[in-house]
Amino acid sequence: MLDAGCGTGRVMIRLAELGYDCVGVDLDASMLAVARKLAPGLSWIQADLAELDPAAADIAADFDLVVAAGNIFPLLAGGTESAVVHRLAALLRPGGLIVSGFGLDEAHLPVPPSITLAEYDAYCTAAGLAFVDRFATWNADPYDGGGYAVSVHRRSAT
Numbered sequence: 001m002l003d004a005g006c007g008t009g010r011v012m013i014r015l016a017e018l019g020y021d022c023v024g025v026d027l028d029a030s031m032l033a034v035a036r037k038l039a040p041g042l043s044w045i046q047a048d049l050a051e052l053d054p055a056a057a058d059i060a061a062d063f064d065l066v067v068a069a070g071n072i073f074p075l076l077a078g079g080t081e082s083a084v085v086h087r088l089a090a091l092l093r094p095g096g097l098i099v100s101g102f103g104l105d106e107a108h109l110p111v112p113p114s115i116t117l118a119e120y121d122a123y124c125t126a127a128g129l130a131f132v133d134r135f136a137t138w139n140a141d142p143y144d145g146g147g148y149a150v151s152v153h154r155r156s157a158t
């Protein structure tokens with residue numbers, strides 16, 4: 001799996017402990033320095049998700065899963081959201097999943113809201129990702145229209 005915007009590795013280190021083969025990507029060298037210190041044996045790549053090139057990063061574009069946890073999309077530079085979704089979609093194998101959780105209102109974000117679910121779904125559709133499901137939490141509680149959503153999309157199997 002690819003941890004998109006892995007930060008200090010909070011999510012990825014746990015997934016690696018659970019046995020997943022993981023790669024973490026983040027723009028911020030200081031966050032990656034912490035991740036590398038916490039888990040030096042894992043794969044941490046410094047790159048901008050809006051420009052992530054698998055060949056340059058020396059990764060295969062056949063991930064089963066991309067996880068974007070921790071408000072990655074609202075924290076992107078404005079105007080790059082569509083490019084990031086396209087880059088992440090291109091890293092998935094056919095049938096692979098992208099799971100993205102982010103806040104939608106001021107109560108669930110450290111920054112002003114900048115992306116709606118309708119916009120995120122439209123970027124996914126344009127990138128060839130079909131909607132699978134949406135939850136209110138990472139524990140898969142049903143989504144009820146609230147201010148935080150975890151969305152699951154799938155790359156077409158062909």
Ligand SMILES: C[S@@+](CC[C@H](N)C(=O)[O-])C[C@H]1O[C@@H](n2cnc3c(N)ncnc32)[C@H](O)[C@@H]1O
Nearest residue numbers: 005006007010026027028031048049069070076
């Ligand atoms: C709130 S942190 C979440 C970190 C981690 N996913 C977690 O849940 O603990 C958001 C991360 O997104 C990263 N980020 C923001 N824009 C990025 C971009 N264009 N490319 C790569 N990483 C980015 C930041 O550097 C930061 O580490």
